[in-house]
Amino acid sequence: MRGLTEANLRTLAGSRSFERGLGYLDAVSGVEVGDGWVTASVHGTERYEVELTLDGPGGLAGECDCPYGLEGNFCKHLVALGLTVLTQRESLPQQRKAARERAQNLDGWLSALSKDELLALLREQIDEDRQLRRRLELRAASARGDLAAVRSRIRELLDIGPFAQYGYVEYADARAYADQAGQAVFAIGALTGSGRPADAIPLAREAMRLLAEAMESVDDADGWIGQTGADLAEAHLDACRAARPDPEELARWLVGHALGGTDDGLTGIDPLDYKDVLGEEGMATLRKLAVEAWRGNRRGWAEKYLMERLAKAGGDIDALIAVHAADLSPNGHTHLVIARELDAAGRSDEALSWAERGIRDVRDLAAVDTALVDHLCERYAQAGRLADAVAVRRDHFGARRSLLAYQQLRAAAQTADCWPAERGGALALLRADAERRQRGRYGGPVLVDALLDDKDFDAAWQAATQTGAHDRQWHTLADQARATRPADALTVYLRLAEPLTKQTGNTVYEQLVALLLNIRDCHRRLGTEEEFALHVTTLRTAQKRKRNLMRLMDEHGL
Structure with missing residues (x-):
């Protein structure tokens, strides 16, 4: 209870939610105290179920099924429950003690029941709780190996129908659907655990397809369905490790899954995670199929990504470069990626050549990836080729003529001890732009900003007077003058x-x-x-x- 204070409630909720929670004190009902937790209902726009954890590993915490609470926030409803509990602080230890005693009594009573009595009780609960009945039916089908029943039940669990009023699962219902879909994952894992992993593999693959189709009609802003997809992929991998399917067939399925485009990253399956299952034979097939797919579509994103993963995993830098080089971006970004990979591999001369080629291949330096320009100039500086760095910066500035490009040219030229000469040419370009009334990104001639950045305030004032300036620039000029x-x-x-x-x-x-x-x-x-x-x-x-x-x-x- 030491963590439950008004100060901690305000810290967790923030001042706004805390103040709003004060208005919900009369809306709290059905408070139930357990051993370390408190639950209740809070009536707002709807009735929300809230739970406070009083002494968990992270201290005071809470959950609420309101939209704000489902996003992981400590909401006003939790504040209202916390403040209500504080008014009952003196009686809380007794209530917690009573909760422990109730739990112990229940456990003792259940332990004393005979098998027939327990079955009767369970049947009574099954009759009242449809979801419990369905979960147990699925477990029973899995246990007796009734694959047809398991497959039928999995399809039902992955059907969005019960949660979609208009063919779409809204945000508020996404978690409930994910919980139901999670039962399908559990059933597949249960098959593997009961010694039938070979049966679990095709069920897992079918479930992936069904979940991916359902995902198109679910608002999964909080990632509940994504987590279910990841759990499903893990269940498939576990089944493959236990069943040891044909490595060539598995390789073909993995490549087809990676390139099929239907999964859309839902399961996050990485073929390399199956390396121990595939063995040398399967990995050879995987590489062969990946290369064939890439050669058939060198610009396909999925094909390139799979080839990159295989090349990196195998340490084949030349294959990796070939993949990138087959689809060079027009702004030089791919050249930069190749240069960085070669640098990491210790092949600095080749890396520099690719960076230089990137600058040459770009048709319009105004559209070049500025990170490529920075990379090349940095490499020139490291090699002592200061004049070359200045030349690149000069060309880039000539194409872009922004304040940042001017600053970068100045820095390179100052390092090379040639700024006075470079400055004259750069300012001449900016003066011509100003006379043509070309403005910078934030309004006003770049010429004025450049002179201000040079701290040449008299020249900046004169330029503003002659060519005009933005109010922002005039304000700065006035402050300096x-x-x-x-x-x-x-x-x-x-x-x-x-x-x-x-x-x-x-x-x-x-x-x-x-x-x-x-x-x-x-x-x-x-x-x-x-x-x-x-x-x-x-x-x-x-x-x-x-x-x-x-x-x-x-x-x-x-």
Whole structure:
């Protein structure tokens, strides 16, 4: 109980859910205390079942079947139950003791029943609980080896019909469907455990197909069906390890499953996980079939991925390079992947050649994978080929002409001790763009941003005056010029502030007040404080109905 406190409830839920939980205290009913847990129903939009674990390995925890709780969150319903339990703190030890005694009494009573009495009790429960009856029917069919019955029951369990009102399983019902599908996985595993793994293999494969088909009509945002698919794949692998099927047949099935496209990654089967089952003969067949499939469709994603896995597993770097080289991306990304693989294999000269080829093969350097440019320049720098690094950066900047490309060119040129010469050419390109009114990604000429980044503020101001600039750039220019050119900065601030006076909203008010503080600083530097006082008085008169703005100005002494 030490972990159950208001503070811990607030920490787990967050302030918003905690405060909302306070409004649900009267909605808690049916509180049941167990040994280390408490359950109840909480009536909200619907009735939700909640459970608090009081002293688990991770401390206080809880589960709720409301949508927010199913996402793994500690919801308002759990807060309401926790606060309700806290009001019963004094009686809780006695309730937990009573729960332990009830469990012990039940266990003792069941142990004392005869076989016939236990069967009668079980039959009574089967009559009342349809799901329990179906689970036991499936286990019985598995135990007696009735494959037809097991197959029929598995198909029923994987049918989405009972959970789909309009042919689709909604998010709220996905977990219930996954729990039912999990019974099919259990049945397949039970066949293997009872000494019939050869029968479990085809059932597992059929279940994979049915689950993949069902997945197309299920909102599996939380991954419950995905986990069931992974469990099903594990059951198939266990059955194969126990049954030792024909290695060539298994290899053909694995390749077909990997390339069929129907699974869509649901089971996550990796053919290499079956290496011990396949043996040398099966692995040879697997490689042969994979190569044939890849040669028939060198650009197929599944074919390439399977070939990559086999090549990496076998340490065949040349086969891996051949797979990548058969489908080179136009932006140079594949060249980069090949270069990195060769670098990892210690073949640095070949890696460098592939990186250089990537730059040559790209038709438009503006669209090149920038990671390839970075990789090549890094390798040039390591080899002491600084001039080559500058040349690559120069070409890339010439094609892209962004601030980042300018910064990267500057860094390379400074390392090579040739920045003054490079800078002139780069700025000439940016000046031509500015004169053609070409803007950067965030508005305004890149020329102004580049000069600002160079801390050449006078040149940046002159460029902005000549070619124009974005308000963001003018603001930065004014901030930099305020100490030495307060009159120029004041003109900019007043222009930027004027449209804000016609807008509303706290964000706008914060921006306006920040500008007013800068305007005040400029007037102080110019010795025109009285002019600023008149400006503020006029502004207050015109904006007096904006109470939040008035409050914010008061806070800053405006």
